[in-house]
Amino acid sequence: MIAPIVTLFLMMMVLCAIAALQVSDLLGAVVIFGAFSFFSAIFFTLLGALDVAFTEAAIGAAITTVFFVSAIYRTHRKVT
């Protein structure tokens, strides 16, 4: 039996993904992207993929976000 909560988290991920592509402030988009990664980490935990969740949280949510932020700091932040 698959818990509907799995589906719920997938929906959250889809919402975050859409938001990350639409928000006009790039830094805000990156933060939403971090949330997206975090939701996916929880999703992986629910499906028993503990190692993947761990890696996604450490690499996807933390390091990728830091990379994005440092690159945005060196370019520009606002877009239309």
Next chain:
Amino acid sequence: MEAETLSVVNYWLAASLFLIGLYGILARPHLVRKLMAMNILQVAVIVFFIILGYKSDATPPIVRQGDETPIARNYINPLPHTLMLTAIVVSVSTTGVALALLIRIHRRFGTLDESELIEKLK
């Protein structure tokens, strides 16, 4: 029956993530945004694989203390997890290289908008 519906819904949501990523790469004009879309696309593939590995009524793939003879039915399939560790690492590597390229593009052309960039290249 309910399980089957839910299963298809999950596959569809993973497919939607993939499509959102594809849409972002094709249609969003800003290069950083395209890069984010690329990451979403890769997470979609990871989600798909993790769904494949899941088994009902099974525990995460770590042998329980005292379980002398582990039976395949009782543990979730570890192979997709392994493969997706690789995929996550690949995606962060690609992102790093792409951001380095972006910084250079911005230094040279002063913009990261695709249409402005095409204008400046002419």
Next chain:
Amino acid sequence: MEHTPILIVLVPLTSALLIPFLAMGGGRFARAGLLFATAGSLLSSILALRASLEGEVLSYHVGGWPPPWGIEIVIDPLSGVMATLVSFLAVLAAFYSGPYLSGWTARRTGTFCSLFALLVTGLQGIVVTGDLFNLYVFLEISSISAYALLSSGGSKSVVAVFRYLLIGTVAASFYLIGVGYLYAMTGTLNMADMAARLPETSDSPVIVVAVSFIVIGLAIKAALFPLHGWLPDTYTYAPGPVIGFVAAVMTKVSAYALYRILFYVFVAGTGPREPLLLLGWASVIAVVAGSLMALAQKDVQRMLAYSSIGQMGYIMLGIAIGTPLALTGALLHVVNHAVMKGCLFMVVNGVQWRLGVFRVRDFAGMGRRLPLTMAAFTVAALSMIGLPPTAGFFSKYYLALAALESGYIPFLAALILSSLLGAVYFFRVLEKVYLSPENVEKTRDTSELPLPMLAPILTLAVLVLLLGVFNQTVVTELIQPGLPS
């Protein structure tokens, strides 16, 4: 010598790891390390090829785990020939890069050489692997190193490469999702094991979808026509020593991977045929469109890039027809095109490096200035057009025969049309080279290219002729053992 299969990958890999340390002693050591990497890979490839030609498929179990649990490296005549081809061109490109790198700092040279060795590692890894996911990993190694190397040619190349990076990652994700579908249906990732288990499920639509995704993914990497968008800009602005190698083998390795999966995993013919026919029509368009667009270019390097798109169409056409004759043609064309395109790109980049010119009209009178280089260019160009006795004629001949034999007349027409177009755009350049007066100002250094650049160019030109003259031997000894039984 049971370990030769793994050495094909390991030698360039280990050298790539040592090159950053060698570079601390100076750029020359880094270049020597690169030469060692490519030469070692070539040597092991030749040894493995010889062993596999004696009739036995070498299968190497990495980690001592038997497939499908562990990862298997497979050397059959097909992958042996491919590995030899890749490492041979890598050796030549390593020589060729010498003068180009001479002005760089030691650290940058070290990074460059290390990445080049990693590119070779990635391509060789794709060629020899027997595991679908392992192929993905090495695809990414080769792609990431190629992005970096191709972007070292100036600002325009960076923009082009960024686009290539996005498209390339999409392609890899497409491939990976195709592999995911296959894994869901068969539970295995080993190619041979999957081929054995697929017939049980081959009527499922999921398999058709999986084939489509894998074909689309690898076709993007191989720059098949509607999916070629990344190629022209990337190739045009790329730096010399890189493009001579990348243009020669990288798209071919993707085509090879596609061929391997279609004919060794799906056992094409028994599986679904629709994606293959679609591929055939796409390649017909590719052949014609590539040649037409090449005709419209003023920049020689861009012209060659578009011509590559057309030539990839030939290879895909052969794969799509799928008869033994067509496959012979396709595989022969993989070898031929790698050799002649490598030669052409090296010549054009050499001219650009020496004289700083790249447009067709700037090539006027070049035949008197750089006689040897231009002789090589002529040989390779004639081969691209497909005149006997050069190598290009024979692969086109096989493809044409195959198209005729299996009744695909439009395919045959496309072949002939594109050969005519090829003649037009290459003779346009050759006419400038030999018949027009010079128009480059006299002050520039106009002596022949330095030996490290000239030697690879001439080697490739001679090889074009040899492949043509001894084409019968090549086909029966090397190509035909590589066909699926």
Next chain:
Amino acid sequence: MQQLLQRIAWLPFVAAAAILFYAARDLPTMADPNAPASTHVSPRYIESALEETGASNMVTAVLADYRAYDTLGETVVILTAGLACLLVLGAFTPARSGPTEKEAMPYEFGSDIVDATSRLLIPFIILFALYVVVHGHTSPGGGFQGGAICAAAIILVRLVRGRAPGLKLLPTYTVAIGSIGVLVYTGTGLVSLFFEKNFLDYSGLPLPFHGGHLREMGSLSVETGVFITVTAVMVLIFDVLTMGSEE
């Protein structure tokens, strides 16, 4: 022509959507224990990983032993990315004379409280990273996760205290450290090559262990290599992204 291509760009999107949604219905039902993926290759990993490789975490067993060659490739991907960043943005402004206070803080994140907190936390974060690597065999974790955590700790130092401590680990050194990590990995594999076993077959290692235990030591050594590479290259990429410029 460009306009036309822009229009056509939608076609692959629609096509992909159609086939993705179409295929989903014919995939094996999610969580079905009788799906091919759960009944073919994977049972061996589950049933004999502990006995054959000594790791009770099956993911680590597959990662570092059964499919160690993949993981080697993956580590090489990371190193390649580091080198690639270095080639693209590899020039650093030398700061031998010592940066001024202002230059030392490209980000205005530093404050006394943040500084004190990070000083308190960072040793524990690094300790935790090492724990994650060493315990990868019995609990979730391994070289990648440990490396990422350790890199995060070092990046934290740089964010809080600016450039000055960052320049002590120049990219030239981090890339060398990254290479050493992969060399540890290939070295482990090559040792077994010399003892007449296949590449990465840990049963050939000359260590006083047997069976699963010996293989566990082999994969631990490999994980250490992964840890070194991931840490070094993640820090390298961060440095390049924040301070590098084209040569």
